[in-house]
Amino acid sequence: MAILEFERASVHFGGVRAVDHVSSEIEQGKITSIIGPNGAGKTTLFNLITGAYKLTQGDIRFRGQSVARLSPHMVHSLGIARTFQNIRLFSSMTVLENIMISTHSKLKPKVLGIFIPGTFKRVEENMKGMAEKVLVLLDLLPKAGYHASALSYGEQRRVEIARALVSDPEIVLLDEPSAGMNVREAKELIKFISQINKDLGKTVVVIEHNMRVVRHISDKIIVLDHGCKIADGVSEEVLRNPKVVEAYLGHSRLTTYAHVR
Numbered sequence: 001m002a003i004l005e006f007e008r009a010s011v012h013f014g015g016v017r018a019v020d021h022v023s024s025e026i027e028q029g030k031i032t033s034i035i036g037p038n039g040a041g042k043t044t045l046f047n048l049i050t051g052a053y054k055l056t057q058g059d060i061r062f063r064g065q066s067v068a069r070l071s072p073h074m075v076h077s078l079g080i081a082r083t084f085q086n087i088r089l090f091s092s093m094t095v096l097e098n099i100m101i102s103t104h105s106k107l108k109p110k111v112l113g114i115f116i117p118g119t120f121k122r123v124e125e126n127m128k129g130m131a132e133k134v135l136v137l138l139d140l141l142p143k144a145g146y147h148a149s150a151l152s153y154g155e156q157r158r159v160e161i162a163r164a165l166v167s168d169p170e171i172v173l174l175d176e177p178s179a180g181m182n183v184r185e186a187k188e189l190i191k192f193i194s195q196i197n198k199d200l201g202k203t204v205v206v207i208e209h210n211m212r213v214v215r216h217i218s219d220k221i222i223v224l225d226h227g228c229k230i231a232d233g234v235s236e237e238v239l240r241n242p243k244v245v246e247a248y249l250g251h252s253r254l255t256t257y258a259h260v261r
């Protein structure tokens, strides 16, 4: 079942068609990778899903409801969380504090909740339970009290993922989670993403340049080039698609992409 649908989703910045009539679906409970050369429109698509950018045309629906006019805060409260390409941790705060900061909005008691005894405490307990679960799953529990600045790059990326997960979203959007990781860290990432999907039951959408990661994790791949969708479908079939190979070979990061073949 499709949990997220794009219908001719488009956003133009002046003459730049950053995302251009993209139609596709994200299946609930699956891992979908969004790939494409630099500037293809991948992060812009995440920005459209999460309300950071507004569509010029088309629609994006979550569980059948348009999210096109919602603020990032509202999209997040519906159950869509994300990480960013650039690490955005508070370096002088601990891992646990960095993770719990994203629960702040959920901890604000809702208007009626104020009148129900124990509501606030119950929500807080659930959040703490979820924080512990994700710290264990992402192998961060021993580092919970460390300052973010004391962690390796790979660990910092995992803290970002943990922060996205702690609000217990239905969908988690990961923007280049393997960027800057060494081979060992990228291998571990494959395991962590699979666990997020299987053990926590999350629908995962990943923007990724590392084809080893893409091959291992993806149930489906969507390929963008110059803002347009040029292919989507199951992993190997998409990576063998001549249009996809051509799109990568036409770009300068050839060495990174050569193994797409």
Ligand SMILES: Nc1ncnc2c1ncn2[C@@H]1O[C@H](COP(=O)(O)OP(=O)(O)OP(=O)(O)O)[C@@H](O)[C@H]1O
Binding pocket: 013, 016, 017, 018, 036, 037, 038, 039, 040, 041, 042, 043, 044, 045
């Ligand atoms: N706010 C904006 N204003 C103007 N142009 C933008 C804006 N956001 C994105 N773009 C342009 O849209 C295009 C797609 O950018 P985007 O960051 O989505 O690409 P990408 O596929 O994520 O690339 P990369 O793999 O390098 O991160 C680029 O030409 C970019 O310069």
